[in-house]
Structure formats: C-alpha cells, structure tokens
Amino acid sequence: MDDSKIVDLYFSRNEKAIAETQRKYGSKLRAAANRIVNDMQSAEECENDTYMRAWKLIPPNEPRTYLFSFLGKITRHLAIDICRKRNSEKRSAIFCELTEEISECIPSEGMAAEEKIESSELAEAINAFLESRSSEQQNVFVRRYWFFDTVPQIGRRYGFSQSKVKMMLSRMRTELRGYLERKGFTV
C-alpha cells in the first residue's frame, strides 16, 4: 500500500492504518531505534510509541509524500529521549559518539549561554547548509546524524571507503561550525 493510502486510513481513523504502517515501515523504524538505544526491547517500545504518536499527529499532519521521514523523526526523538533518561553508563556508544561529534559543530563564543536558541531556526540553518552541499555529502551527513548509522554502514551503503566517509564528515562538521558562526548561532 502506498503512503498516501496509509495516510488516508489515518484520516479516516481506521486502525488498519497502524497495521499497514507497521507492515511497511515497522522493521526500518525498529532498526533505526535500535541503532540509537542499542537495545531491542527499548527499540520495540520506541516503534510502538511511534505508531501511537503518529495516530495522534495524523491528522492534522498529512505526510502523504514523506511518511517514512515523518515516522522516523518520531522514532528518533523517542530513542534519543530514552538515551538521555539513562545514566551515562547505560547510554549507547553510538549516541555518546554522535553527541561528541556533534558538539564539534557548536560555535564556541558569542552569545550568552542563557540565550534561547529556537530549534526551528537552527533546523532551517542546517537545511540551508545541507542545500549548499553535494548530494553525496547530504546523504552521508543525514545517514550519520539523523539515522545514526555507523561509518562502515555508510561506506557500504554508498560504496565509499571508511576513510572517505570519515573525511567527508570531519570536513562537514568544520564547515557547519563555521556556517553557524557566520549565521550568528553561538553559545
């Protein structure tokens, strides 16, 4: 069943919508969650919570053309929340690794720490940054920091060597940091 028909089921409040969503995207969502939490039971909890959230969010949202990313965004948010609630010893290695990596992108000087940064503004800035990158760079960046893929997984997916993936990510972090600084996003 295509995404639009699944969304129609949500709109008609047909519970079959969840079954169809699970059939089409269940394994992907579970795998995505598992990459972040590194725990299958928690990943299944994330998956089930995702269906519940989607049931509440559709409508008013109408993700006919981006259902997977819509669901994945929910799953990702839930999985990150689980990681944050855990104490530092129980957090998954990939989450810690990515948190450390992403901190390289944070501008170090400027605004006061207490100044609130709107997440949507930051997302827009990252969107603009990604628009200026090549398709390969966009994909690698998203697979790493959105899907939480490991470097070898990205390399296999796109046919790149691990060193190339690492190099691409390193350069993009540096460039993103410079880009955010120019846009006035500072700590």
Next chain:
Amino acid sequence: MKDYELLDAIGGIDSKFVEKAEKQTAHFRWQYVAAAAACLVLIAGVYFAYPKLTPKTDPIAETEGVETVEQTVIEETVAENTAIIPSVEQTEPETEKTAIEPDPSVENPDIGMPDIIDIIQEVPDSNGPLNQEILNGKPMISGLGNSKPNEDITVDNGAVLLSASLEDAMEYYEDDVYYRVMVEFFRYGTHIIPGQDFLTSLETTRLGDEGYIVALETVTEEVDNGLHVTTNVKYYFTLHATYDQLIHFKPASDFGYFISLYDENFEHSNNSDIPTYNGGMDVG
C-alpha cells in the same frame, strides 16, 4: 547551544534529505561493467583476428614467393685459356635462410622449382659437372660449355632479349631441364645495376609473384695486371626458371631484360672442366 539542541535540530531537517538518504544506495557502477565488457570484446576480437593478421606459414607459399638470396661467387683469376671454376660461398642473411628453408616433409608436385638454398648447397665440387644438380628429377643447366661473353647490349623498355646460347639450349632441351639464367635489367636503354633503385626491388618482387626464384648474386673478380691486383664486384640477378617460364616471360613496361645463361657472364674457355651442362648427358 548544547549538543542535544543541535542533535534535535538535525532531527528537524527537511524531510526531502531524509527520504533521499533512505532511498539512495550505492550507484551501480555501470562504467565498470562497460569497461569489463569492452575488454572482453577487445580480447575476443584479437583472438579471432589473430589468425588473419598472422602470415600463413605454408611452406608452399614461401617457396613460391619472392626469394632474394645474395650469393658470392669468387672467381679465381687464372691464366688465359684456363678454365674458370666458380666456387660458391653463401652469404645469405640468416633470416632469409630461415624464411625460405623448405620443409622436406612437404611434397607438392605443383612446386615449379625447389628452394634456391637447396640448389646452392647442392652445387657440386668445382671439378664435377653442374648437371649433378638434379631437381625434381630434372637436371638444371647453367651453360652450354661454349658460351661466349656477351657484347655490350641494350634492351628497350618492355622488351625481352634472350642470348643466343640460351635460345640454343632451350631449342635443344626444351622442358627436359631447368634453366639457371642471369637477368640484366635495362631502363631506357641503360643497364641498371641490381639494387641501384627500389624499382628493381619491386621488379624482383613481381617476378617472385610470377613464380620465378630470384637470387641476387655478387661476383667478385680479382684481376692481376702484373703490377697489382684489382677487385671488381658485379651484381647479377639469377633466375631459376622452367622452359615455359622463359618462353612466356612477361616483361614489365618499365624495364628491358636481357636473359642469358649463367656461364655466359664469366670469362672462360671451352675447357671441359667448366661446370656446365654440356649436352652429353642423357637428359631423358
């Protein structure tokens, strides 16, 4: 800004990036497949074309082709009225010899003449008669024993002139023998020294294509005039031909030809020791 804020913000990026990253995988490398296919086609092409590119090693074709062998004939200077007995030294290049060496295991009745290397190797010792050269059951003559050196001759382009001795021999022996003859080329009435220009090379190639066996012979003549010895070097084209080949000799329009018996070109007497076919042999 905290690291989790940035991580959350990345979670809010445009869905198109997420959808694209999810759908796209490694591009199938068509260029590698195309390159491999091209290599296979090339290899297959070379494999099948190779037999066509490689000259056939058919010994018959080699025998009938152009064969130019340089042979040095050293004439001993002797007193007047003393027989001149040519001794033959082969100086043909090694490659030539390899190229035209016949395969003794191959017998082909269509071969007009055996390989010249065999002929030269079979030249008997200086005291023996030349008629010991028996080729395909036939003797080969190179002189009549009473040949006279030819006077200065010129031949017009497109004309063939046979020496009187050769005509006599052909009239007498007809097809019962092979003929070893010398060919002198002329152009516009001027004698052409063999190897002087590439046209003679082309002509010998043509003669080879016609089925003659062509040899370039170098004759070194030492003349002692009493005070000192001078060496004269002369070059000749030798043809090994059948009766029919001589009768039906086809001249090129660019050359004139004077064809004579081999021994006509050497100063000699009627001494019976001269290695010529003297007609005394039963050639039947």
